[in-house]
Amino acid sequence: MGRVIVVTSGKGGVGKTTSTANLGTALALLDNSVVAVDADVGLRNLDIVMGLESRVVYTSMDVIEKQCELKKALVKDRRVDGLMVLPASQKNNKDDIQPEQMKAICDKLRTMNDFVLVDSPAGIERGFRNASAGADEAIVVTTPDVSAIRDADRIIGLLQNAEIEPINLIINRFSPQLVGNGSMMDQADVLDILNIDLIGVVPEDSGVITSTNRGIPLVYEEGSPSAQAYMRIARRLTGQRIPIPNLENKGLFSNLVNWFTKKR
Amino acid sequence: MSNSTVVLRAYRDGLHLIIRPHLSITEVEAAIQQEISRMNRSLTGASVQIDLKSPTLKKEEIESLSFKLQETYDLTVRNVEIADEPVAPPIAAAPTTHVISPTTDIRNHQNSEPSRIVPHTIRSGQTEECPQGSLIIYGDVNSGGEVRAGGDIVVLGTLRGKALAGMNGRVSAVIIAMDFEPLHLQIGDYVKNSPVSQEPRGCLKIARIGAEDAITVEKFVKS
Numbered sequence: 001m002g003r004v005i006v007v008t009s010g011k012g013g014v015g016k017t018t019s020t021a022n023l024g025t026a027l028a029l030l031d032n033s034v035v036a037v038d039a040d041v042g043l044r045n046l047d048i049v050m051g052l053e054s055r056v057v058y059t060s061m062d063v064i065e066k067q068c069e070l071k072k073a074l075v076k077d078r079r080v081d082g083l084m085v086l087p088a089s090q091k092n093n094k095d096d097i098q099p100e101q102m103k104a105i106c107d108k109l110r111t112m113n114d115f116v117l118v119d120s121p122a123g124i125e126r127g128f129r130n131a132s133a134g135a136d137e138a139i140v141v142t143t144p145d146v147s148a149i150r151d152a153d154r155i156i157g158l159l160q161n162a163e164i165e166p167i168n169l170i171i172n173r174f175s176p177q178l179v180g181n182g183s184m185m186d187q188a189d190v191l192d193i194l195n196i197d198l199i200g201v202v203p204e205d206s207g208v209i210t211s212t213n214r215g216i217p218l219v220y221e222e223g224s225p226s227a228q229a230y231m232r233i234a235r236r237l238t239g240q241r242i243p244i245p246n247l248e249n250k251g252l253f254s255n256l257v258n259w260f261t262k263k264r
Numbered sequence: 265m266s267n268s269t270v271v272l273r274a275y276r277d278g279l280h281l282i283i284r285p286h287l288s289i290t291e292v293e294a295a296i297q298q299e300i301s302r303m304n305r306s307l308t309g310a311s312v313q314i315d316l317k318s319p320t321l322k323k324e325e326i327e328s329l330s331f332k333l334q335e336t337y338d339l340t341v342r343n344v345e346i347a348d349e350p351v352a353p354p355i356a357a358a359p360t361t362h363v364i365s366p367t368t369d370i371r372n373h374q375n376s377e378p379s380r381i382v383p384h385t386i387r388s389g390q391t392e393e394c395p396q397g398s399l400i401i402y403g404d405v406n407s408g409g410e411v412r413a414g415g416d417i418v419v420l421g422t423l424r425g426k427a428l429a430g431m432n433g434r435v436s437a438v439i440i441a442m443d444f445e446p447l448h449l450q451i452g453d454y455v456k457n458s459p460v461s462q463e464p465r466g467c468l469k470i471a472r473i474g475a476e477d478a479i480t481v482e483k484f485v486k487s
């Protein structure tokens with residue numbers, strides 16, 4: 001039975017879709033079968049980030065309305081085996097889907113796959129409730145700024161109320177330079193507030209935008225630090241214990257120190 | 265806080281000994297002794313200004329007090345300031361002219377009230393309340409979160425959100441937290457926005473209505 005993981009944030013634009021696409025690809029590259037579900041009904045873009053826009057024929061809406069079989073709506077990735085996307089309808093809106101319908105889809109998908117990653121829309125309303133309805137676990141994405149962190153905190157409270165567990169944190173768009181000169185919160189500050197397990201830190205990287213525009217997930221760029229960060233997060237998701245490198249202090253020694261942080 | 269009838273404070277112009285109204289000279293002397301023994305640094309050779317909140321002490325009493333401060337604690341009195349308006353006795357006081365008298369210390373004003381324990385962090389968007397008693401949080405109160413209590417609030421973590429103690433107007437209520445980074449503190453009708461505490465992180469701090477009739481945040485001292 002596969003795991004259903006919702007990727008969510010509260011605040012918009014912090015990197016949920018980027019994270020879903022890259023983790024989905026990375027997990028598939030590690031020989032897992034993965035379905036990435038776009039739950040951002042009306043504003044779908046997971047298919048674009050993954051370069052699959054032209055292959056979309058059916059959407060989750062068609063499945064719910066019984067216009068097609070779930071299997072037929074899944075779009076196969078063109079680069080790696082075992083990765084599929086369930087696109088969201090672009091012409092509907094979030095209220096057209098009920099949480100139970102999303103849960104039913106996730107439950108069906110988990111019987112056939114190792115991982116079901118659900119790309120949640122921003123916000124705490126229906127779209128979020130739909131996306132988290134079928135999830136056992138969550139990944140909360142935040143950028144290291146106070147407004148994103150406060151929204152992440154809000155979302156974590158809602159996920160805990162829904163008894164979704166574990167809840168892991170990705171800090172995205174992290175900039176060692178900005179932390180160094182005191183204009184960005186450091187990892188410890190973020191963890192002190194959110195008080196959940198950190199599963200990875202993805203650096204600020206202009207390569208993310210170019211990869212989005214080309215429709216090729218970043219993880220294929222082996223030399224890129226953010227690609228490596230996503231690969232490590234995928235490994236941690238599969239249970240491997242890999243230290244989180246300390247981006248704040250690029251010494252050889254300190255890189256070895258910051259082991260997979262357990263904080264509770 | 266052992267006793268709030270007499271408070272020793274450091275201001276820009278030096279130490280001030282603030283004496284609340286309606287005290288006899290014996291009460292004042294006892295309170296001074298407690299307040300000075302509470303200080304963990306030596307005051308030897310320092311000078312103080314005595315701020316009398318009302319002229320209830322006689323001139324001779326003030327003189328003998330100054331003499332005793334010099335003799336007993338090696339404290340020189342550089343000035344005595346007396347508030348000229350007499351203050352109404354505490355019994356008749358409206359909520360705004362409360363007095364924290366020796367009998368209302370934080371231990372005994374809530375004897376039989378229930379307190380409520382919240383065994384986790386209060387996150388953004390969450391509110392916890394205990395209108396009839398005190399609230400104890402085993403965690404933080406994050407920005408966007410809110411706690412309210414009729415009595416005291418104790419946060420065994422960082423207070424970043426909003427805290428309202430003494431919500432039914434009880435001005436003797438206090439807010440205690442490991443660290444204060446709150447957006448908004450309220451005790452009774454007294455409000456303070458974004459107070460910054462000078463105390464180091466990680467040592468308990470207490471917010472209460474101090475001698476200047478405003479919310480102060482200081483290091484927590486056992487009574």
Ligand SMILES: Nc1ncnc2c1ncn2[C@@H]1O[C@H](COP(=O)(O)OP(=O)(O)OP(=O)(O)O)[C@@H](O)[C@H]1O
Nearest residue numbers: 012013014015016017018122173203204205208209
């Ligand atoms: N590590 C990064 N470095 C630089 N840019 C990034 C990074 N992560 C994401 N971005 C950029 O931020 C923007 C938003 O990313 P993305 O669409 O993944 O966020 P989202 O949380 O899914 O947004 P929404 O809430 O609208 O769904 C994109 O332009 C993306 O390229």
Ligand SMILES: [Mg+2]
Nearest residue numbers: 016017040120
């Ligand atoms: Mg998105």
